[in-house]
Amino acid sequence: MRPDDQAGMILGILRESYPNAQTALVHGNPFELLVSTILSAQCTDQRVNVVTQELFTRYRTPEDFAHIPRRVLEREIHSTGFFRMKAGNIIGCARAILERYKGEVPAKMAELVSLPGVGRKTANVVLSEAFGISEGIVVDTHVHRVSKRLGLAGSDSPVRIEEELMDRYPRRDWREVGTLLILHGRAVCRARSPQCASCSVSHLCPSAELYL
DNA sequence: ATCCCGAGGG
DNA sequence: CCCTCTGGAT
Known part of the structure; x- marks a missing residue:
């Protein structure tokens, strides 16, 4: 598939940057x-x-x-x-x-x-x-920050951000959206000093501080 | 809006 | 020192 929208392109690129994205929390059940x-x-x-x-x-x-x-x-x-x-x-x-x-x-x-x-x-x-059930999208501090910076959401409340993301992405991508935005927020789009220079989606980001 | 709470980074 | 880290209850 070739997503032609902003949200779809961001997901596609993050998917390549973080293959097999899943929770980093180690668990057995x-x-x-x-x-x-x-x-x-x-x-x-x-x-x-x-x-x-x-x-x-x-x-x-x-x-x-x-x-x-x-x-x-x-x-x-x-x-x-x-x-x-x-x-x-x-x-x-x-x-x-x-x-x-x-x-x-x-x-x-x-x-x-x-x-x-x-x-x-x-x-x-x-x-x-x-359980592999996508009833919603995980919105934590990382998803909150990254989705706002990328323009994927404009709200401040976690519930509204979740609704905006659910509206932009098909249900089959909901789990992946959450884990990818968390991974990207931790590794690159950090709260303190975002690494825009090495960010794979900076060209799609309205908040990117472009200097290169 | 405030509280709970320790640890690590800048 | 200050800010941030996969929040939730009051």
Whole structure:
């Protein structure tokens, strides 16, 4: 296919820049991905992976996590920040999944966002990466920043940005759009000093600081 | 709008 | 020092 629109061309180029784009959060099952995604709030995925590499050797299932004393889990995830809230939410998720969903992570948006500490962003990560379900597009701090810079979205609220992206891309690309914009935001279109000179889509970017 | 919270980079 | 990192609840 030869996309002739701005959004399509950007996706096509990013697709070549980042082959096999998928979440950088290391996980072995849907529940591990849920835990990793909760831990990833305001924290680098690299640090999350360091913490979970150790954590998941001791606990892997909702049953395991539901019985961890809060103080113990707080200590294990301390370096990811927001550790009290995250520990409470992770244990709360584990117990809710045990009691309400027979120990299986639910594969529905409404049920996922009913879990403590799980919003639309986290739910979209789990739905798309663990279950292959594209109900929406992941809008995190990277997607927020990059889509605005590229002119793919003009809003400030995550929900509206998600709607704008969903309107621009076919559903089959939703998962890829999220992961590609995250990867590009982390590697090139950084918050502090964007690397416009080495950006593969700078020629399509209204915000690019062109100097070459 | 504010709070939760640590770690790394510039 | 200040800013940022795959947010969510109040």
